[in-house]
Amino acid sequence: MILRTIVWFILFWLYQIYLIPKLIYAYILNKNNKIKERDSFVYGVAGRWARFLVKMTGSTVKVIGEENIPHNSPVVFIGNHQGNFDIPIYLGYINKPKAFISKIEIKKIPFISTWMKYMNCIFMERDDVRQSLKAINEGVEYIKQGYSYVIFPEGSRSKGDNINEFKTGSFKLALKAEVPIVPVTMKGSYKIMEKNGFFITPAYIEVIISPAIETAGMSKEDARNIQDKVKNIISSNL
Numbered sequence: 486m487i488l489r490t491i492v493w494f495i496l497f498w499l500y501q502i503y504l505i506p507k508l509i510y511a512y513i514l515n516k517n518n519k520i521k522e523r524d525s526f527v528y529g530v531a532g533r534w535a536r537f538l539v540k541m542t543g544s545t546v547k548v549i550g551e552e553n554i555p556h557n558s559p560v561v562f563i564g565n566h567q568g569n570f571d572i573p574i575y576l577g578y579i580n581k582p583k584a585f586i587s588k589i590e591i592k593k594i595p596f597i598s599t600w601m602k603y604m605n606c607i608f609m610e611r612d613d614v615r616q617s618l619k620a621i622n623e624g625v626e627y628i629k630q631g632y633s634y635v636i637f638p639e640g641s642r643s644k645g646d647n648i649n650e651f652k653t654g655s656f657k658l659a660l661k662a663e664v665p666i667v668p669v670t671m672k673g674s675y676k677i678m679e680k681n682g683f684f685i686t687p688a689y690i691e692v693i694i695s696p697a698i699e700t701a702g703m704s705k706e707d708a709r710n711i712q713d714k715v716k717n718i719i720s721s722n723l
Contacts, residue, residue, distance in 0.1 A: 490685045493541050500534060501596045508596065511603050527603045528582040535577030539570060542677050543687030546578045550694035554581050554667060559633045560697060561659035564669030565648050565719050566637035568679045570690075571671050575635055578692060579669075583633045586624065586658070605632050611640060611652075621657050628662040638712075644679040646672075646723055651712050660708055665697035668715050670722035693722040 507530050514523035539546060554560065562575070562583065572585065585601070589608040592598045601608075605627050609620040624634055638655030639648065659666045669692065676688035695718050698711070 486681065486684045486686055489543070490683070493538075493685050496541055497538065500537065504530065504534065504596070504600075508599060511600075515603055523603060524582065527600065531576050531600060531604065533577075535573035535575075538573045539577055542570070542685050544570075544677055544690060545687075546574055546690045546692065548578050548692045548694065550696075551580060553694045553696045554579070555665050555697050556581065558664060559628045559631050559662075560665045560667045561628075561633065561662070562635040562667045562669050563638060563655065563659070563715055563719075564635070565671050565723075566639050566642050567646075567671050567673070567675040568642055568644060568677060570674045570677045571637070571642075572635075574671070574674060574690060574692060575669075579694070581633055583635050584627070586620070586634055586636045607634075617654060621654070621661065624658045625662045628658070628664055634658060638715075642675070642679065644675050646675075648716065648720055648723070651716050653712060656708075656711055656715075659700050660703070660711070663701040663703075665699055666711070666715060667697045668695040668718040669693070670695070670719045672723060695719075695722070 511523055511527050511530075514526060560581070562579070564571075575583065584604045584606045586607050586609055587601065589610045591601065592608050607620045607624050607627075610616040628634065636655050636658065638651035640652050641649070643649050656666070672691040672693065673688055674690050676686070678685055698715070700711075703711070
């Protein structure tokens with residue numbers, strides 16, 4: 486367990502160094518406004534990197550219900566947040582390019598934050614209402630350009646099978662952009678790290694993708710109830 490953890494972290498940072506030339510290439514594509522080429526390149530690199538991270542833990546990931554993902558339009562994935570490995574699992578095992586609504590502290594992590602920038606991830610200060618609203622509006626504009634997003638409405642990791650309360654504002658992005666919400670149940674990802682403190686151990690993870698919920702033309706009553714509806718769908722798969 487200890488050896489696996491040490492090796493994983495060494496390889497994590499070595500991989501970041503290996504990716505520096507690719508990061509430079511992404512910068513060049515972005516600077517030259519070759520956005521489609523940048524997106525294709527960045528998502529490809531991110532997917533391979535994410536699968537590498539998960540495989541190095543010795544874990545197995547099974548995706549159920551991938552046919553429920555609309556592929557002809559952007560979506561907002563909304564799911565429970567069990568552990569640190571949720572993000573690489575989304576990146577590596579759900580076959581649709583996506584960015585994340587992330588807490589602003591992630592901007593301090595070298596390399597990672599730059600890749601996230603090129604993926605159009607949005608960094609949100611949860612305690613700043615004005616900045617949060619600005620971030621939502623920014624996300625809506627990106628969605629209009631065809632980008633999909635992932636939101637963890639609990640706001641922090643549950644570190645287990647329980648689901649914490651969903652934050653009301655988490656659904657504003659999908660409702661305002663009028664794109665489908667795709668409920669995602671993460672089952673077992675906390676067993677990789679959180680269950681064992683800081684140590685990494687192999688785990689079996691299921692990612693259950695439920696049918697999309699259309700928000701275009703949704704009534705005010707349905708919009709008010711969407712938070713409970715999505716939470717119940719996710720909970721039912723745990």
